[in-house]
Amino acid sequence: MPPKTQKHETSASNKRKHNHLFNEKSPYLQQHAYNPVDWYPWGVEAFQKALKENKPIFLSIGYSTCHWCHVMEYESFEDEEVANILNENFVSIKVDREERPDIDNIYMTVCQAMTGSGGWPLNLFLTPERKPFYAGTYFPKTERYGNPGLIAILNHISNLWKTNKVSVLASSEQIVKVLQTTVNATGGETLTEETLRHAYEQLRDNFDLLYGGFGPAPKFPTPHNYTFLLRWWKRSKDPMALEIVEKTLERMGQGGIYDQLGGGFHRYSTDEYWLVPHFEKMLYDQALLAIAYTEAYQATGKTFYANIAKGIFDYVLRDMTSPEGVFYSAEDADSERIEGKFYVWTPDEVLNILGERDSKIFCDYYDVSNEGNYDEKNVLHVDKPLTTFAKLEGINLEQLQELLNKARKKLFAVREKRIRPNKDDKILTSWNGLMIAALAKGAQALNEPKYAQGAVRAADFILNTLRQKDETLFRRYRLGEAAIPGYLDDYAYFVWGLIDLYETTFEVKYLKTALEINKQMINNFWDEKGGGLFFNGKANEQLITQIKEIYDGAIPSGNSVALLNILRLNRMTGDQNLMKMAENIIKIFAETINQYPSGYTQFLCALDFAIGPTKEIIIASEPDQKDTKLILHEIWKRFLPEKVLLLHPEKDKSIEEIVGFIREQKAINGKATAYICKNYTCNAPTNNIDKIIQLIEER
Incomplete structure (x- = not known):
């Protein structure tokens, strides 16, 4: 069974009527299933409703761990005033961008083209045919610091749809045409x-x-x-x-x-x-x-x-x-409802867990102070190398490492008892x-x-x-x-x-x-x-x-x-x-x-x-042989992004069905043998580990 997804704190599912997201599997859509906004999932039902009732679509795209998606929900989508405007004048659709990245990709491209930027929550207005004509990201409920308010936008779009629908449709057609011209890549140049x-x-x-x-x-x-x-x-x-x-x-x-x-x-x-x-x-x-x-x-x-x-x-x-x-x-x-609350610390919290001596060293190393670096609390971080800190504190390096390891485990155990993020x-x-x-x-x-x-x-x-x-x-x-x-x-x-x-x-x-x-x-x-x-x-x-x-x-x-x-x-x-x-x-x-x-x-x-040049490395041997493991260890510990690696065991020949040329590459004298080719030119097979290392290290 999957873990229980933390109940969205404001859903009040036992008090409110659910909307059309109720049966969706997405955690993000489930978070919005009890909003007063009559959300629909992306699908035929919503599009047909928009056509039948001659309403524009309000499309809102986000994901379950998106902080500003949560903020917009708290401010607007749980608000009865906003919900009434949306329910009366629009068909509202919620999309989880992680489930439907195709929808997100297209409409994010639209938003970036129209506004010069993008992000989540991503909010757009579409015709019933899914063609966009207005786009933005986070909107506060009412105007704030020059950001247009959602209520004002909704009223403006609703009025525009009712009084000048022809221009809206023309605008949406033009946007789609521009969008379609961005699809085709062209040949003619080379990459070197x-x-x-x-x-x-x-x-x-x-x-x-x-x-x-x-x-x-x-x-x-x-x-x-x-x-x-x-x-x-x-x-x-x-x-x-x-x-x-x-x-x-x-x-x-x-x-x-x-x-x-x-x-x-x-x-x-x-x-x-x-x-x-x-x-x-x-x-x-x-x-x-x-x-x-x-x-x-x-x-x-x-x-x-x-x-x-x-x-x-x-x-x-x-x-x-x-x-x-x-x-x-x-x-x-x-x-x-507080970003980062699970992760941050005060000096007193650390003192209560570690005691005076260890907490002082821990707080000095992880820069935990009374002033804090995040809302008067502290995000743990290291501002100097461990060896430098040990010298400054006059502590043996191994003792310091042991102290910090124990301290981290103690704080982690306490943190595990906190209310976890969703x-x-x-x-x-x-x-x-x-x-x-x-x-x-x-x-x-x-x-x-x-x-x-x-x-x-x-x-x-x-x-x-x-x-x-x-x-x-x-x-x-x-x-x-x-x-x-x-x-x-x-x-x-x-x-x-x-x-x-x-x-x-x-x-x-x-x-x-x-x-x-x-x-x-x-x-x-x-x-x-x-x-x-x-x-x-x-x-x-x-x-x-x-x-x-x-x-x-x-x-x-x-x-x-x-x-x-x-x-x-x-x-x-x-x-x-x-x-x-x-x-x-x-x-x-x-x-x-x-x-x-x-x-x-x-x-x-x-x-x-x-x-290139690339390397094709074939090891002819059984996977559990000691010399096979030694060769693999030498290969795996090195940075060799140019290599591909195949194993050809004698006991299991199924690799030959996929890689026909491997049939003749066999172990020599019962020892793990490396066949190393570079850009289709092969070296003589070898089971000498020093020679193998030399060949794999050649560029």
Whole structure:
């Protein structure tokens, strides 16, 4: 059974009549099921009502852990005055952007085009045919600090619809036309190593030398910026690329954006110092940041990065994992209607738990003061390295580490008794795919079998529960129901996870399934006319337009992830049709990416792989042999983003059904033997560990 989702404190379900969201499975929609606003879910019933009653649609898009979505609900959607205006003049529709990213993508594009910005809550007014004509984000109930009030907007839109509907319809048609022109990518340009260099230079020029990250506050993690920079550092040997990564990951790991007691990262930092976060925790951030920290550990060998990655994994496996072994979506920023309340401390609270001596050291190290750094309380953070602090305090380093470890455990135990933030317990195929990839990578680099076990459980659940008989995927699972045909992200992210899981466990079923789902993705999402992959596939609802996503924002685009998947599967199987498809994707998006390469850093990770040189490593041996494990350890502990890895055991030849060329690559003299090829040119097979290390370290 999933955990009980915290009852929305103002729903008053035992007093109020429910609206049309009552039977929805989404935690976000359930939060609004007892609003006086007569909300409908997105669907035919709402559209038909709007047509029949000749009313515009008020579309409100958000998600369950969105702080300002909660604020707008408290201020407006629980307010009888606002509800009466909406119910009388509009058909109101609520959408969970995490369940329906296709709807969110289209209408967010509209909002950004109309207003120059976007965010959530996302609020739009549509014709009954779903065509937008007015858009915005958060609106207070009444005008505040120059922000228009929702009541005034509703009255204005209602009057406009009744008195000048023709101009409204004309405006909506024009918006849709503009929207449709943004879909088509064009070929004609190429992407080269210079594209990678240009992206690096843009990131370098925007780098915050003092505090890490890019640009002013608020600062977002954007982990693929750092995984790209690590690849550029390895290619170019430019030390500044590595310095940017290390400075930022160190600052983030020491900052309040990282949960110093419980592990895991909050959504973003409200300041330039990575100190005070927006406190929600998203599964995709945990996955992508775990990958970034794991790769930084592989690249540098510094245990700090390994420890942060372990903190993320421990948090996810402890607090974000269902009894079935799959991963929940998010935790809220708020508890008891106060953002961050669950996470912050006063010196007196720490003193009461730790006693005078230990609390003084703890408060000094984590900068806990009477003045506070967040509403007179304290977000825990570290402002100096542990070794420096130990010298300043005159404390033995090992004793200090032991003291702080014990103190953290004591405070964590007390914190666990507080009222927790709401947990969004829906299961998303896409975000689970990212977490599977992260755990698989962590299992390799950190030599931790429980991470692989966690990835296997999640992958098997999705394959058994969210994969249909025709091999297509569902997007969401909650309360026993698998629903909503998967989008491009669901396919691309899950294939990513399966490839990494194969390279960790060498269970052939994961590679076989990755190839099958990748094929389904191409069949369902490929644009036969223009190339590239649509976000919506043949099984998805057809909206007012189709979008091809390529921008790598908070999460990487489906096309970017799919490109690297396709390239890796090509190298693993030798299927040249996959190579042609990858070349097509690179070509059609080249012009867009060349305009501002640093906006597409996950795509550039794939481009880095495509440019090469790549390494194909085949280990001919049994997986449980001691010498096999030694070779794998040497491979896994290194930062080798250019490699693919296959295992060819004698006892189980099922890999030969997928990778035909592997048949002749066998163990020599019963010893684990490495066949290492570089850009399709193979070295002589070897079972000498020093020679293997030399070959894998060659660029």
